[in-house]
Amino acid sequence: MVISLMGIIVGASLILLLIPMIFDYESAVAGTGPLTGGIIAFLVTSEGLKEMGMTSLVTISALILSLQSLFGMPLSQLRSIYRWLSKIFNYTSLMLFKNN
Structure with a gap:
């Protein structure tokens, strides 16, 4: 939970700090909602x-x-x-080991 909260804070902060340097502040705010809240935030x-x-x-x-x-x-x-890959490779390595 802490990792996801920090990701939201860092992501929203970066958008609100960097995007207004290129575009306007309204564009940054328009992109921050869906980044942090998904489809419901997009609709709102x-x-x-x-x-x-x-x-x-x-x-x-x-x-x-x-x-x-x-x-x-x-x-x-x-x-x-x-x-999934570790199961496959462990299984195949065991099979190769048993056959030899």
Whole structure:
């Protein structure tokens, strides 16, 4: 829990500090919600942006949400992949050892 909380704090802080140097502050805020809260935060952020008349910033929220899924899902599965590969290689090495 502490690791995920620190990740949210660091990620949101970096977005709010670095993005306004390139784009405006509203663009940074539009991307921070979906990064920290997922699909529900995206829906709330997009509704708020539409009410404020900033419909063009909804695409930033959608882009952040999709990129988070694109990179986050494989990274979250690394441990499972490692376990699966270790079972395969341990099994095959045992089979090779027994056959010799």
